[in-house]
Amino acid sequence: MKLKPTLLLTLALGSVAGLFAQQPSNPQIYGPVELPKTLIVDSTDVNKKAYSNTLLLNAALTLPNRKGKAVTPDENGYFRIPKLTANNGNNSMAVYSFDFISETYSTGELNLYGKGRYALYIDNKFIKSIEKTDAKTDSVAILSHPLTLTPGKKIIAVKAIILPKDSIEAQFKILYLKKGQKAEEAVAEQKSLSKEKYLTLEYMMNGKFISSVETSPNGNYTLLRYMVKNKAKTDYYTQLRNQKGEILRDDNFLNDSHWLKHAPSTLYKIKTEGKRNMLVIQHIPGGKENILVADLPEKSFVISPKMDALYYYKEEKGPKKDEKVIRHLDPDDRQPNWRNRSSIYKYDIGTGISTPVTFGYHSVSIMDIHDNGNKLLLGIYKRDWTKFPFYRTSILEYTASNGAVETLLSEQFGIDAAYYVPGADKILIFGSANAFNGIGKDLAKDMPANDYDKQMFLYNKQKKQAIPLTKHFNPAVQFGQFDYKNNSYVFLAENGSRKSLYRLDFKTNKISQIETKEDVVRNFSVSRINGSVWYIGQSTKNADRAYRIEKNKTHMVWDLSAEKLKSIKVSECKDWNYTSEDGTVIEGWYFLPPNFDPNKKYPLLVYYYGGTSPTQRTMEGAYSLPMFAAQGYVVYTLNPSGTTGYGQEFAARHLNAWGTRTASDIIEATKAFAANHSFVNAKKIGCFGASYGGFMTQYLQTQTDIFAAAISHAGISSISNYWGSGYWGIGYNSVAAYKSYPWNNPDLYVKHSPLFNADKIHTPLLLLHGSVDTNVPTAESVNMYNALKTLGRTVEFIEFTGQDHFILEHDRKISWTNTMFAWFAKWLQDNPKWWDDLYPSVSL
Structure with a gap:
């Protein structure tokens, strides 16, 4: 009579404040499968040991990527391994696996009782094996292993080897016994076990997360970028989806790709061949890769709206510090690279010639490029530790065609960013309510504003005058994008404990909230042409979800949360x-x-x-x-x-x-x-x-x-x-x-x-x-x-x-x-x- 292996799995659970400390779930069986016979060339190995079935038990075990067959115990708690429909006199193997979920910390022993040949694996790592085929009592473990559990998941597997000559029925049970705990107490706890999983550190440090969303200017396509964590390794990939959220592509070209802002649906990215970096574009859908620039001067750049030039930064190394004796030049001199400065260069795509746009020992940044491609907003930042506040910003308008420069704002404090308003001779400025002599303050006259509470201003270039847009707007502004179709600006703001989307209408300068389905919008993107908005967000009881808003209707296009929380109960x-x-x-x-x-x-x-x-x-x-x-x-x-x-x-x-x-x-x-x-x-x-x-x-x-x-x-x-x-x-x-x-x-x-x-x-x-x-x-x-x-x-x-x-x-x-x-x-x-x-x- 062939061996009929039967598995009884009982895992003991401790409790803290009503929660069980350990929890087996998702029981699955792999097999049984027939094992090929081992060719015994010699009677012993190099260590003069005879052949033993221990070799089969101790062999490496990696559970298949495919799912096993779900199993449930009978009324007595036994799992039964089905018989092989045919057997050629060979040995056979079956593996049971379980997710071992721990909600708290505990130490104890994992004990295996019963009859049969078994090997124990934890997280695919071989632990111990036993060839004993009989046991005198069920109260004495035939295999024990000390086990420390922290909140998280372990995969426990038991491998059973069955020989054709076996005539007894094999069965075993596993008990996790905390120190001082009796087996009957563990069995009693198992009967009242909750089958639900909860959030753990392992969940937070592993799995898939949506990192950003970027929609094409025409709104027909969107790039969803992901981060996948697997222990110490982190991978990144990107999907191309259509308006319905359907995946169109998932290939290497999409990684590190971005949409050209002034083309309906064209991607660009940097490709490297040897020491050469190329700027490559691809029209979506179905376009071929075309080289726009065969040899880039720098890998970080801004593309002119007319696609006739690139603007990039060139770093100039400052005086080196002595390796043994350092004279500090500034309170910030301790920071890496503080002595270095950057200048702006223009690369002409047609001629391949680079020319400096700025020169000096103050770093200059590009705040924005006008849609006409000829005007640039440049920011110059100066610091004076003897004058409060210490940091001041000047905004210049540079004309690329003739090099003319106009100073729009000179050494203003509390200004962070500036952008051209499409179709108007105005600039949208981000900064503190203290900027522009406090015109944006909604406080008592002698009470300064919190500079981290960001505001928006509309600056009229002709009148050289700024007006506050958010003076009586409680949420703190974060960042945004222009909606060309609706002559507005869509932006994200801290709305108390939430992060919400808002729309600034340039016709009225009024702000209205955009309805969203999540408490916290983590990232968003606006179609410049059709005005659709894509966003990703999460709330207190769900992970990331992706949405599309078009014509004031919201459509969920991807529910990653449902996938991640399929078997997890989130706290109320x-x-x-x-x-x-x-x-x-x-x-x-x-x-x-x-x-x-x-x-x-x-x-x-x-x-x-x-x-x-x-x-x-x-x-x-x-x-x-x-x-x-x-x-x-x-x-x-x-x-x-x-x-x-x-x-x-x-x-x-x-x-x-x-x-x-x-x-x-x-x-x-x-x-x-x-x-x-x-x-x-x-x-x-x-x-x-x-x-x-x-x-x-x-x-x-x-x-x-x-x-x-x-x-x-x-x-x-x-x-x-x-x-x-x-x-x-x-x-x-x-x-x-x-x-x-x-x-x-x-x-x-x-x-x-x-x-x-x-x-x-x-x-x-x-x-x-x-x-x-x-x-x-x-x-x-x-x-x-x-x-x-x-x-x-x-x-x-x-x-x-x-x-x-x-x-x-x-x-x-x-x-x-x-x-x-x-x-x-x-x-x-x-x-x-x-x-x-x-x-x-x-x-x-």
Whole structure:
């Protein structure tokens, strides 16, 4: 009688706050398949070992790319391997695979019980094998392997080898037993297992993401660009789609291609042959590749609307620094390449001749090229550390045909960008409300605006006069594109926690919101000819989706989210705003843990930034709030005073604050949230933030004791040290500490610095920092760590080598995120095991 292998899979699950820690799903069978006989040339191998079926068990295993056959257990929990319809006396093999989903951290053993020949694989890696064909008892494992689980997915596979001579029925079961757990307890937990998956770090760091969208000028075609992450490897590719969203092409030419702005549907890209870079164009659909420029002078350029010239930058190297002794020429001289300057050159496509357009030691940039191809807006940027504000912009109009130059604006502060308005002798200018002597301010006369709260102005060249377009418009302007058909400008703006699309009508200078289907529009593109708008976006409960708006109707053209979230349950999200004592509404929202039970108590995490940019209502990201919620937390976030996107007065609260009002908003809102939600354990509240949010974490602990754990990534502990040492410390503080310096406002720089109030901190504090952070120097965390160690307080400092302000390297990013998970698990879930395993106690 041939062997009838049967598989019983039971994986034990631990629970935290009602969530199971492990979860098998998607059981599939591959096979059985017949194995060819092994030709035994000699009786032993080179090590004098005889042939054994262990060779079959230990052979490498890679599950097929094709899907296996889904299987379900019988009423007793057994999976049965179907018989081969025919067998020529050969051995056979069957493989069962399972997705092993862990929602929390745990350590234990993976135990295999039963009868038969088996090999165990985890993530396609061979672990162990057993040739034993019989077992005296089901209570003794025939194979065991220690297993540590972190939130994420592992693929567990069991390979079974069946010999023709086998007469007994093989069966086995697998149990994951946490330390001290009994098998019957694991089986009982399995019976109440939820089959749903939740958001994990693995999800955030792997898979497909839409990076951008670019529609053709005639609106008939669109390029959708993707980023695909697979562990440490990241690939990029582009699809060409039609108006319905159907994929027309998916080839190498599309990668790094762009539409020519003044042609209906023509792509251009750079192709390299040897040392030569060529500019190649291709008409869509069906056109052949044509070489426009056979040998490009530079790979970065702007094409003239008439396609008769290219404008490019040529960098001039400045005086070299001595390798041993450096004389600093400027506060910015520490930055790489600061001494270098760039000039603009024109390449004539017809003659192949390059000529310099600008010359000098000030860098010049091309802001825009007129549709006639003959006029260029040039920006010249100057800096004077003795005059506040330090950076000033001049805008020149250059005529290409004769080299004539007209100065439109001279050394104005608060100007970022300028564009020709199609069909008008006007310029659309982006900048601060403080620009043009404050004509765009919607504030008290003596109250300066927040320069990060971007505005738009319309500048009349003939009258040499600017008018504000967004003075009474609360959202903060980001960027936009002209709609030639509708004589308008479509732009993206921070609309509180959302990013929304708006339309500026040049006939009336009025702004109207464009209805979109997502909370956050991440990228968009406008057809210059037919006015259609394509955009990609996501919300709190979904990943990226792509849409097309035409004739005021919205069509979804690609739902990547449905593909990515097919078997994943995203935490429920609800709005909750806090109204302060003066009547200010602080926008907030929160995520509930999966399988939420309102009768239970959950630890609360509070996330914030506070450094003037709003936290956005997205599902994905390094600080994905539903990812944290999936580990058994209620997660609350808010945009406190000083945040852009809520109007000028709200944003201006950021100036000379450094924690004032912002901290009060966070503390009082957190207290009110806990008091108004009975499912929150008010004794288990954690908080975390990065950069300015890291500063807020530290500052909050000097102001309150409501938090049981806190995390500061790249946080500022000494405002004066950051002002002087951070690459952009002086520039950022020209807003955050408006006209204030360590010598004229020591109270701001000292009393608001967490370092000088370290004795008030009693909350367990985790400090995270990259070792080569140029934005917020690593010393900011070192200083606070040393202070708290001296005071005998609970503090940990984890430094990530070779990382700057963001932890980006794959393995370090995993460690960084798991460190945060483990810290909160230790202090908020009374589970120190994860932290202790990551960072064992050292006696020195």
